[in-house]
Amino acid sequence: MIKDILKKYKHKMKYCVNLFLKSILKIRTGRISPNILNEIYIDYYGVKTLISKISNILVKDSNTLKINAFDNSLNKLIEKSIIKSNLGLNPIIVNNSIIVPIPSLTQERRQELLKLTKQESEKYKILIRNLRRDVNNLIKKKLKNKIISENEEKLFQKKNQNFTDFYIDEINNNFLKKEKEIMSL
Template sequence: MKYDKSDIERRMDGAVESLKGDLSGLRTGRANTALLDPVVAEVYGAMMPLSQIATVSAPEPRMLSVQVWDKSNVSAVEKGISKANLGLNPMTDGQTIRLPMPDLNEERRKELAKLAGEYGEKAKVAIRNVRRDGMEALKEDEKKKEISEDDRKRMEDEVQKATDAHVSEVDTAVEKKVQEILTQ
């Protein structure tokens, strides 16, 4: 395995982006269409994500609206939302399913904040794994006499700086989300 700085950066960026996606799915008091991203419904004999059978929107700050394209799929979508265990109570009106956002109680807020922290920890582990791979590649390159000891040390510093920057970005994203959860 040869050391590739851009690959290391790309993989670390991927871990941060993945974390941001996970965090956007955590519910605060506000309606967020990303909340329904994990929802699947059984239609046409297959499990399909909501985005392929309906339009999800947030017409009000505390309401999600799901416009199902095919009338025959409304009950399947409703079941899918209920099965997703998001704590939402679907109200059907023709081909539209309305999802009012209930207030979060203190206990649920703490659970969500803890979950945000766990997501952050997973992202940090992924970043550290990328760092380990980079360090191993540098040692291998030095052993094969492709780079000097000084080059290895300099590049290890680069890898460490990238790691620190990405871990800091993770911490900032998690802190921001926890504040959002605890205050809204």
């Protein structure tokens, strides 16, 4: 019973790490990537749709993305969505494509991106710690109701702490990788 609870919460902690990885993918590093546009939506005939689902996003050169919408009538909507995204990008419609020039990162912008990445890592570490707290409360409840012994309680809390430490370390390691990417020239 407790093992099932631990297993369930272990999966939730792993899911938090995956969400963290997904969230930092859109944070730009020194290398240009179509991933920075992954979380931008448009209103596509009344349905909120990702730009990546209705177009091809290509790396044109080291500082430019090129978007080819499957329906050229959507170019204006895509352009407006990119501008509203607060990514600091100014797309230009050229013929039937959208060109998105990506400015080089200044040291100041790198610091801002690093701060944003740090905030994301802290947010997901807090989620993992909250999961740990929930499990510990469930374990204490089982002890109080005499479903488990004190020795079992200590054992399960130790396992829970080990899971927590492992997934917090995962987030820290991925944060350090991202930090290195952001700060490299």
